[in-house]
Amino acid sequence: MKKVIMGNHAVSWGVKLARAEVIAAYPITPQTQVVEELSEMCADGRLEGRFIKVESEHSAMAACIGASATGVRAFTATSSQGLLLMHEVMHWAGGGRLPIVMADINRAVAPGWTIWTDQNDSLSQRDTGWIQFYCETNQEVLDTTIQSFKLAETVSLPVMLVLDAFFLSHTSEPVDIPEQAEVDAFLPKRQALMKLDPNDPHSFGSLTPPNIYMELRKRQQEAFDETHQVFEEIDADWGRRFGRRYGAIEAYQAEGAEVLLVTSGTVTSTARYVVDQRRARGERVGLLKVKMFRPFPTALLRAALAGVPRVAVLDRNISPGHGGIFAEEIRSALYDLELSRRPALDGYVVGLGGRDMTPAVIEECLDRSRKALQTGQTPEREDLWVGVKE
Amino acid sequence: MPEDRSRMDIVHGVPPVAITSTTTLANRTGSWKYIRPIYQDKVAPCNAGCPVGIDIEAYMNLLREGHLDAALDVLLRENPLPATTGRVCEHPCESVCNRKKFDEPVAIHAVERMLGDVALEAAPPAPPEQRRKEKVAVVGSGPAGLACAYHLARMGYAVRVYEADPEPGGMLRYAIPDYKLPKGILAREIERIRALGVEIRCSARVGKDVKWDEVAAHDAVFLAIGAHQALPLGLKDGGPGVLAGLEFLRQVNSAERPRLAKKTVVVVGADNTALDCARAAVRLGAASATLVCPVERGAVPAFHADVAEAEHEGVQLHFGTRPGAVHAPAGKPATLECSREDGSKLTLNADVLIAAAGEQPDFAPLPPDVKRADGAVRADDLGATSRTAVFAGGDLAGEPRTVAHALGAGKRAAVGIDRFLRQRAGEKVEADLAQLRYGGTGNVSATRWRGDDPVRRSGEVNEIVAFEQMNMAHFQHAPRHADRRRPAAERRSGFAEVNLGLPPPHAHAEALRCFNCGVCNQCEVCLVFCPDVAITRRAEGAAKFSISYKYCKGCGVCSFECPRGAMAMTREGL
Numbered sequence: 001m002k003k004v005i006m007g008n009h010a011v012s013w014g015v016k017l018a019r020a021e022v023i024a025a026y027p028i029t030p031q032t033q034v035v036e037e038l039s040e041m042c043a044d045g046r047l048e049g050r051f052i053k054v055e056s057e058h059s060a061m062a063a064c065i066g067a068s069a070t071g072v073r074a075f076t077a078t079s080s081q082g083l084l085l086m087h088e089v090m091h092w093a094g095g096g097r098l099p100i101v102m103a104d105i106n107r108a109v110a111p112g113w114t115i116w117t118d119q120n121d122s123l124s125q126r127d128t129g130w131i132q133f134y135c136e137t138n139q140e141v142l143d144t145t146i147q148s149f150k151l152a153e154t155v156s157l158p159v160m161l162v163l164d165a166f167f168l169s170h171t172s173e174p175v176d177i178p179e180q181a182e183v184d185a186f187l188p189k190r191q192a193l194m195k196l197d198p199n200d201p202h203s204f205g206s207l208t209p210p211n212i213y214m215e216l217r218k219r220q221q222e223a224f225d226e227t228h229q230v231f232e233e234i235d236a237d238w239g240r241r242f243g244r245r246y247g248a249i250e251a252y253q254a255e256g257a258e259v260l261l262v263t264s265g266t267v268t269s270t271a272r273y274v275v276d277q278r279r280a281r282g283e284r285v286g287l288l289k290v291k292m293f294r295p296f297p298t299a300l301l302r303a304a305l306a307g308v309p310r311v312a313v314l315d316r317n318i319s320p321g322h323g324g325i326f327a328e329e330i331r332s333a334l335y336d337l338e339l340s341r342r343p344a345l346d347g348y349v350v351g352l353g354g355r356d357m358t359p360a361v362i363e364e365c366l367d368r369s370r371k372a373l374q375t376g377q378t379p380e381r382e383d384l385w386v387g388v389k390e
Numbered sequence: 391m392p393e394d395r396s397r398m399d400i401v402h403g404v405p406p407v408a409i410t411s412t413t414t415l416a417n418r419t420g421s422w423k424y425i426r427p428i429y430q431d432k433v434a435p436c437n438a439g440c441p442v443g444i445d446i447e448a449y450m451n452l453l454r455e456g457h458l459d460a461a462l463d464v465l466l467r468e469n470p471l472p473a474t475t476g477r478v479c480e481h482p483c484e485s486v487c488n489r490k491k492f493d494e495p496v497a498i499h500a501v502e503r504m505l506g507d508v509a510l511e512a513a514p515p516a517p518p519e520q521r522r523k524e525k526v527a528v529v530g531s532g533p534a535g536l537a538c539a540y541h542l543a544r545m546g547y548a549v550r551v552y553e554a555d556p557e558p559g560g561m562l563r564y565a566i567p568d569y570k571l572p573k574g575i576l577a578r579e580i581e582r583i584r585a586l587g588v589e590i591r592c593s594a595r596v597g598k599d600v601k602w603d604e605v606a607a608h609d610a611v612f613l614a615i616g617a618h619q620a621l622p623l624g625l626k627d628g629g630p631g632v633l634a635g636l637e638f639l640r641q642v643n644s645a646e647r648p649r650l651a652k653k654t655v656v657v658v659g660a661d662n663t664a665l666d667c668a669r670a671a672v673r674l675g676a677a678s679a680t681l682v683c684p685v686e687r688g689a690v691p692a693f694h695a696d697v698a699e700a701e702h703e704g705v706q707l708h709f710g711t712r713p714g715a716v717h718a719p720a721g722k723p724a725t726l727e728c729s730r731e732d733g734s735k736l737t738l739n740a741d742v743l744i745a746a747a748g749e750q751p752d753f754a755p756l757p758p759d760v761k762r763a764d765g766a767v768r769a770d771d772l773g774a775t776s777r778t779a780v781f782a783g784g785d786l787a788g789e790p791r792t793v794a795h796a797l798g799a800g801k802r803a804a805v806g807i808d809r810f811l812r813q814r815a816g817e818k819v820e821a822d823l824a825q826l827r828y829g830g831t832g833n834v835s836a837t838r839w840r841g842d843d844p845v846r847r848s849g850e851v852n853e854i855v856a857f858e859q860m861n862m863a864h865f866q867h868a869p870r871h872a873d874r875r876r877p878a879a880e881r882r883s884g885f886a887e888v889n890l891g892l893p894p895p896h897a898h899a900e901a902l903r904c905f906n907c908g909v910c911n912q913c914e915v916c917l918v919f920c921p922d923v924a925i926t927r928r929a930e931g932a933a934k935f936s937i938s939y940k941y942c943k944g945c946g947v948c949s950f951e952c953p954r955g956a957m958a959m960t961r962e963g964l
Contacts, residue, residue, distance in 0.1 A: 095407070095408075096407050097406050097407045156406060193399065193406070194405075194406070194407070194409065198923040200413060201413055201414045201415060201923070202409050202410045202411075202412075202413060202414055203409070203410040203414045204407065204408070204409050205407070205408050205409075206408060206409075206410055208408045212403065212404050212408075215402035215403055215404040216404050216406075216407070216408055218402055219401055219402060219404065219406055222401075223406075
């Protein structure tokens with residue numbers, strides 16, 4: 001069944017088809033419609049789940065943690081300041097290895113007060129022990145939502161799926177909504193390995209002395225390592241069943257590219273258009289979309305970027321005092337490549353706080369990197385901020 | 391814990407998450423507490439606010455649980471005439487309903503009426519098996535007399551009621567018109583009282599048809615002859631053309647109603663009697679019906695809903711208008727001079743002039759040693775008068791003149807008579823009035839007096855639960871159901887009932903709106919919120935839930951969250 005729905009509702013539909021059993025959420029622009037729709041689905045019985053109203057995002061995540069610990073499938077959604085308020089309990093979900101799925105609608109962080117998109121909210125949760133996926137289209141949002149539950153429950157790690165505010169959350173697109181029976185076949189009821197059980201009470205997350213803490217962290221890291229392969233399999237399975245797959249990264253017109261753009265989120269679609277135009281003019285440019293940010297797809301990126309002369313990473317985020325976060329992580333991933341195959345990398349900071357990333361902005365980035373390739377001169381640090389008023 | 395312990399997955403010597411390898415049952419968190427929660431049923435404000443003394447909360451909860459018969463039993467234990475009070479009581483219970491502070495009070499009157507109407511269809515009750523040998527006389531079959539007779543009969547006494555009028559019911563029968571209380575409803579309720587073995591002798595006026603000595607020969611007597619004597623009309627030069635309000639209503643409530651076609655009717659007065667005179671006149675075809683009311687609209691002692699209804703029916707209302715001189719020559723229209731607060735004058739012509747100036751008791755039939763003061767017989771809380779074995783209540787004893795207060799007085803007198811007769815028989819019985827009264831200040835409970843409460847209670851205390859003790863987070867707004875009313879145009883042409891009550895599904899919905907203030911209705915909020923999983927549901931016994939004090943660490947969350955204030959934190963037992 002095809003429906004024209006907005007990105008936020010694509011999340012809601014995905015959660016409904018995944019038969020989430022507990023949803024605890026607090027509303028925040030631009031996330032509100034995700035849970036608004038889910039609350040109605042719970043109220044009218046389309047979704048046999050419990051919707052828990054809470055007084056803050058911290059409580060929303062805490063409720064999901066409690067629910068997930070009892071063995072049920074839990075979901076929440078938030079944005080920006082709400083996500084930041086969750087930070088303390090984000091670690092509890094991650095370290096507790098609870099397969100919660102959360103949608104974060106990427107919204108820039110105050111001050112100044114803003115509701116428009118950039119990735120600083122989700123990237124500031126980088127080290128909380130959550131898998132992160134950045135989505136490009138409403139179809140990808142729906143598909144990733146369902147896949148996320150399967151992945152989370154397989155590797156016992158929580159998953160955050162990320163949508164750009166407004167560009168994706170509030171934009172309507174036709175979405176193919178799978179049949180419930182097909183989703184049920186792909187995603188059976190959760191089988192929790194460990195459960196909070198009042199009849200056999202144990203303490204979860206209690207005092208952990210130095211002689212075992214590190215081992216627990218090692219196990220968490222191993223779960224992330226395993227995630228690359230598990231996601232690959234789940235995505236392939238999804239592709240066989242529904243005819244669509246996305247990959248942790250996706251190369252587009254990358255063959256023989258001299259300059260390769262690297263993007264995440266909705267700007268990828270704009271970049272595809274720019275690359276098509278340039279290719280039509282005979283320019284050797286290409287595109288690489290990064291969907292999975294945690295675990296970081298180091299091996300895949302190395303393979304995709306080895307031998308490319310120059311890489312232009314577009315970061316809709318900034319780590320103050322350093323640079324664009326994707327660029328810095330990719331740069332570090334490429335370090336182990338032998339020098340002759342290691343690309344030069346320009347990390348552009350663009351589109352913060354919802355500033356439009358038009359084809360012109362992307363072309364500007366491409367042109368600066370092409371110039372650098374021709375002249376052999378790396379752009380000045382101040383030239384890496386594109387679209388900023390003089 | 392792993393569902394299958396054999397699957398516990400240990401790598402690097404640790405499970406996937408920080409989890410204790412042994413059960414935490416060994417950790418008796420109960421040892422941390424310095425206060426502890428208990429279940430403590432209290433009293434809903436409606437129970438205490440009801441002049442009859444009815445466990446309203448209990449019948450609401452029984453209806454919630456779907457136990458219609460049990461709800462009816464709880465109601466009939468305290469109120470002999472629910473179909474009547476469901477129609478004519480102003481329901482002070484609703485004005486103290488805690489729900490009023492949340493959205494609107496529960497429509498208690500409509501639930502009571504629904505139950506009362508169900509009771510009319512039910513099989514009449516059988517007289518109790520345990521009989522007492524004493525005989526009691528009740529003088530007057532108004533609500534006070536009927537209530538006393540009913541409760542005594544349920545306690546096993548033989549009761550005989552002497553009624554001066556040809557039919558029982560007193561003011562209910564002769565002062566309240568059919569459009570408020572159809573005669574058939576009252577008659578069937580009185581039949582139910584007769585079914586208990588109560589003998590009602592009509593046309594038996596004490597002092598005229600029956601000698602006082604015959605009455606006094608009973609083991610105890612309850613005097614409830616009401617107040618039927620019209621006070622002086624207060625109109626200068628009243629004359630023969632002026633009719634007393636109560637007398638007019640007696641005519642209205644008789645088989646031969648007065649004919650008022652094309653007559654101009656003026657009523658002077660401010661109370662329910664005055665309003666009913668004017669409303670009855672409209673129904674009897676009067677060309678016009680005018681009420682001259684000496685007080686302002688907001689100050690009338692009549693039910694305010696009745697004022698509005700009278701207005702809808704076309705009664706012309708003159709508030710703050712004082713009647714002055716009246717000229718009422720026999721056989722000719724009367725003229726009434728009135729003056730308003732602002733000094734302006736109003737002259738009204740009337741073919742029929744009715745004055746409802748209030749009534750007082752007629753003490754003539756009473757023996758002189760039944761002492762009186764301030765126009766009423768002196769009686770204590772349980773009805774005892776200055777004469778041994780003689781009790782009094784209702785309008786005669788100066789109670790507020792409502793049906794509900796009369797029913798309440800009759801019940802108190804029944805308790806007083808029971809105590810008196812049992813003490814005389816050598817039993818050691820005491821009545822702790824504060825304990826018998828709902829919340830200490832409400833009316834007496836017959837069930838508490840008998841000590842046979844059918845409702846399971848935990849740690850009951852006789853305290854009214856305040857709105858502030860409850861937790862509104864657990865309730866949702868729900869509008870009160872409005873009674874169905876006959877359209878005003880239809881009302882004017884006859885005496886058909888005006889208020890048609892609620893259809894049963896709406897009455898049941900009102901029972902679900904009840905908060906069950908102060909009383910555990912097993913909502914399980916405590917069980918859900920307890921962070922120590924220390925609360926479990928119990929199959930039987932007084933308490934509906936049990937708290938494991940081994941693990942309860944006295945955090946108070948259960949008591950704080952309880953939606954209805956049915957828990958308390960205490961140091962007792964520590």
